Amino acid sequence: MENHLQTKDWGLGLNNEHLIIAGPCSAETPEQIEKVCADMITANVVPDVFRAGIWKPRTRPGSFEGIGEEGLGWLEIVREKLNIPITIEVGNASHVESALKHGVDILWIGARTTVNPFAVQEIADALKGVDIPVMVKNPMNPDLELWRGALERLQVVGVNKLAAIHRGFSDAYDTKFRNKPNWSMPIHLKRLWKGMQVINDPSHIVGNRKGIYETAQRAINFGLDGLMIETHHDPDNAWSDAKQQVTPQQLREILDKIDFKHPVQNENPSEKLQDLRNAVDHLDDQLMDLLAERFSIIDQIGEHKRDNNLIVFQADRWKQVMESRTAKGMDKNLSEKFMKELLYCIHEESVKRQEKKLRGDVSAKKSV
């Protein structure tokens, strides 16, 4: 099996096993940039890459929307003090043009831009023939294809140093996270695109400084390739994202606490693990057979409802199925949340299949 860490073709071209990107949410003043750099040196936490937002995509107008092109000039301070690559966010072709003019080393596309294929294409077109690494944050909504599509748009124009950033997904009802993480998605992206480096942005996932360590550690445990952590010399007075930024000293403490061991890729499983996997394979086979059987009965119910002019969705029956199965599952030590999600999923497929029976009839008549 290919090991993504050895396949640097799609990575950022830097050789660190875990890439650490840090810097303020926004560039605010030259003094701020200078102070962040100085405090990074003092805290002995010079990152691999320095980040700073120059144009800020804000949800509502009226808050600080970024300092604009002027701020690109201040990045010279970072070069002088830290001598590390600099990354900024771009949201359109004119941002790209300014960034290239000022010799920015790495670009990133923000979550609000990744959702919009027009904007991503505009950026990709502006990058035709330019050799610069680009990182693509996940879109606001958990849509892997959209994320992958943005990376592909860049690949098509010849950008061959690509990385992805998992920054969580907007969920108005979640109380724990500012942007809820979905760990299966970055892991899936890494499987689909061998060698793709996926960096985690715990700052925008958590939305407050307290939870950053825990989320960052989880990302590393899941095998992600680096961290982007918003860092400011005076977080409480930051002009954007004040609650989630950490000081360089706090960044040092977070990084010291994280166990950076990459999970072992188990190429040669032991006999015991192999036996257990065989048992799971066997049970999965049975599960598929049972599901197939269940849906074939659902199809018969669909035909019966169609022939007797009954509506597909029967609320009382659904309620009874949900309650009885959830209780049964919980008796067997399965969680209520898991049971409900599983039953919703099965039910949705059942309704779709029954509706198809109805529609199938209509289209069969039409095609006669």
Ligand code: PEP
């Ligand atoms: C940022 O990194 O400051 C930012 C605006 O991020 P996102 O696109 O993830 O919201």
Ligand code: MN
């Ligand atoms: Mn931010």
